[in-house]
Amino acid sequence: MKNLISISLSLLLLVICNSCVDDDYNIGEIVTPTNLTVTSEVVGQTEEMPDGDGSGMVKFTATANNAMTYKFIYGDGFEETSATGSTSHNFNKNGVNDYTVTVLASGTAGVAATATTTVRVFSDFSDPEAKELLTGGSTKTWFIAASQPGHLGVGPANGEGFDGPIYYAAAPFEKAGSPTSSCFYTDEMTFSLVNDEIVYNYNNNGQTFFNVANSADFGGDGSEDQCLEYDGSGDKNVSLSAATSGLSGEQSRGTVLNISGGGFLSYYIATSSYEILSITQNTMYVRAIPGNDPGLAWYLKLTTSQGEPEPEEFVSEYETLAWSEEFDVDGVPNPEIWNFEIGNNDGWGNEEKQYYTNENAVVNDGNLIITAKAESTNGFDYSSSRITTKDNFEFTYGRVEVRAKLPEGAGTWPAIWMLGANFEEVGWPATGEIDIIEHTGNEQNTIHGTLHYPERFGGNADGGTTVVSNVSSEFHLYTVDWSAERIWFLVDNEVYHTYENNSASPLNKDFFFILNVAMGGTFGGEIAPDFVESSMEVDYVRLYQ
Template identity: 65%
Template sequence: MKSTINFKNIFFLFFLILLSVSCAEEDYELGEITAPSNLDVNAQVVGQSEEMPNGDGSGNVNFTVTAENAMTYKFMYGDGSEEVSFDGTTTHSYSENGVNDYIVTVVAYGTAGASTNTTTEVTVFSDFSNPEVEQLLTGGDSKTWYVAASQPAHLGVGPATGENMNNPSYYAAGPFEKAGEDISSCFYTDELTFSMNGGNIVYNYNNNGQTFFNAAYSPDFGGTGAEDECLDYDSGGAMNVSLSPSGSGLTEGQTTGTAINFSNGGFMSYYIGASTYEILSITETTMHVRAIMGNDPALAWYLKFTTTPFDEQQEGGGEEEEFETQFEDLLWSDEFDGDALNTGMWNFEIGNGQNGWGNNERQYYTEDNAEVVDGNLVITARREAESGFDFTSARINTMDNFEFTYGRVEVRAKMPEGGGTWPAIWMLGADFDEVGWPATGEVDIMEWVGNNPGRTSSALHYPGNSGGNAVVGDTQIQNATSEFHVYEAEWTEDRITFLLDGEVYFTFENDASTPFNKDFFLILNVAMGGNLGGEIDPAFQEASMEIDYVRVYQ
């Protein structure tokens, strides 16, 4: 894709000429236009030393630019990529292997678009490679990717740091959400092909003549700027692609640590002014990426891709057939009909674990916070001091008492009320004590938070997709705290399907590579605060999750 900066400058010059004429005729005075001065560029090659004068091989260079009267800075890195910085600091990854020289141009923009520019030369050594990602991206020869329209959060936006990678907090598109906005023809049908050519990766973007533009950029291509738009646009043909360290600071469980760099302003299906995309996760058939929006470094846009074309994703996408379970025989259940919890089946977990059970939770679990009342299990979270914590609650599991492989779990429950509550119905692998987490695998049948009472979610945690990078699906729910709902998970060797009141809202494709093909045990708990529970309402005193029954069918 060609840069638009020259067109912008021409337009701006024309605008200034017209404005000058108008002011002369009307005897108005034009405000002072000040070009930046004393433009200074400092480039520090990461890992530079006497032994390695051109860096440590990461290809990373830290840039710091200062100028008087500058508002923004534009970097043209000399490798076909560009970036805008508001504070003049940035890090760029050069991915061409070996020792290479680059001429970097920096433009400082002042009031009314007045600019000053300078150049500097950097010499950088890079030896980065990620053969596994390269193989998955290209298939070793050529592979075509499509927007994963059928998956939740296939397009989303959230903060650039501290984000749940699979459920962006500012916005996450629902399955096929854009199909009803006449956008599917320029978004969902895009073909993104990555091919190997003599050891290099080549990218072909077939947009069928139109591209889906973010509203901030659509005016540059003839749009209104009032909203995201489909606009006629030549995708530009083949371009080179390189891989580099992502350098985003995300944890190992959140990212592959590898970024895709596109030459000539290339991008992935949704135009946001970025040409570098971090690969959060990638398999043979799915890829999850994110990019920092070109004019707002505080925002990250998230995209999910699949190797399944849009028309195949749509098959059966009309009126959904009623779900038919594979499991009809009741294997095990607890109807909570007695006077007390069956401790021969359920184990209490006591305490706060390590760092709030790894989630910064603020409650202390006790045996006193779970009881059986009128045919229901009642787990109550309370604001009360215990062992140095300000809240108590309960967490119980069936580890070593009841464990199973494959089946349908059905739980009828009513949620606690109050900001900061975080109840969950979930499962862990029975080999948890041997292999630890996330290697053991985690299936969250239901997670709900009092700070977002209109939604409920399910998640899968396993190596490469755990914590904030878990595979997540969610759906709307009404009256979660005043009415009982049935939360279900149907688990087979091929897929795990999640349902709310009998309606499917999320499906995970299971296979032999996941840990979800062995015995698991059940867990019930109500947490307070923590990474997902969020801020606790200062007025909160106590609230309970009530469970009518837990049933497992095979």
């Protein structure tokens, strides 16, 4: 439903002053745009939903006599320039909100007419998983995936079912080595989570790669895509909104990334909005419609590894099930396999707050359940359990798979890990440590896989993280694939960290398993004052060799 918005129109004339000097500059006829009007269409607006369908999308059309360009200032920190006067914008603040939109129609010599209008829009969209993947839950830097084919591409914008760059797709490292394009691969795009809001910082190392249609506006010759000097510094706000491209769920995530203040991702095409086609912990694929040609769609592939090839596909050499613990007998954990470690042991070297008992771990209905509780126990405020296979089952190399569901609550610190069997003789970190999975309730969906050895341990440990949804409500598969050459860390069969093993490493001998839920400490962090109890459930531990 289109509504012609009543507009308060004011003409802003730039005053051209005659100076006292005699120089005569011929700048041509100065023409001010007239009859500026603006119409808006709130997407999904009906009698039942007068403020729209919740997408927050509004389509604008501005027309004026003698206008060359139209600038839309949306009143929410975002703005956009359109050559045609037609544009769309997602308003992202949840709920029903009023926005004052200002339109500037520019004529020759920069003179402009302005109009303001107010739109009322309903927005009800969120994508918390995309926010986590984009920022890593804290801060994450992205780069152009130069090693991947199609890391830059273009195709038609509105082809039915279209989701790929069929007009042009860059070959791996195609833009390297040329002064007109090599800056493309050095850009750093950092997304941070600040007070639950996304903040974007663009470091272009002084130059940005401009599309040919825009290069002349920034000092280029307008003949080709060019690297040009550009100051893109300063933090900008980012919002996520619902996509309206019509691409299917298989083609697109359905989420649009919007950057305030004219911000953009590396390749300048005069747009600040990018539809996220797909995103994982380490890769992102986006699609954008350029500001000067709505018939095209440009594509970018980003990665968290600058200029490096993506990790090779994971293939394990270990296929034979050598040992497993299925937890299929209810009661206490099998004493022929598991030992209880009792006590606090001076915080276990990590300032942990719990006292381990032999009562907080049970096997029930096919799962091992370790429960941390807020209760007074032997002079401590929390109880839990820690069990190990030390002296009962130890091994070297293999693929370990653990299917588990993790506890929740600020301060919880579950861990499924392995320690060198010679720990009592050589101590830590000389013995080596392989953390199959660690987690903290203070970073709910972030999974850690970590190695500790003499050169890298404690706060300087060799590790990686990945974001996984529903770690406390669903079972996930946590894997370590360990050989003399390499150690892989995976969640649900997706690699997120690797280590190149070597003969000098302590990670080449027998290790044993440890399963525990700690509370607080140097990693677990502050414990929620209303914490009562929460459990880690383990379906099985399996070793393939």
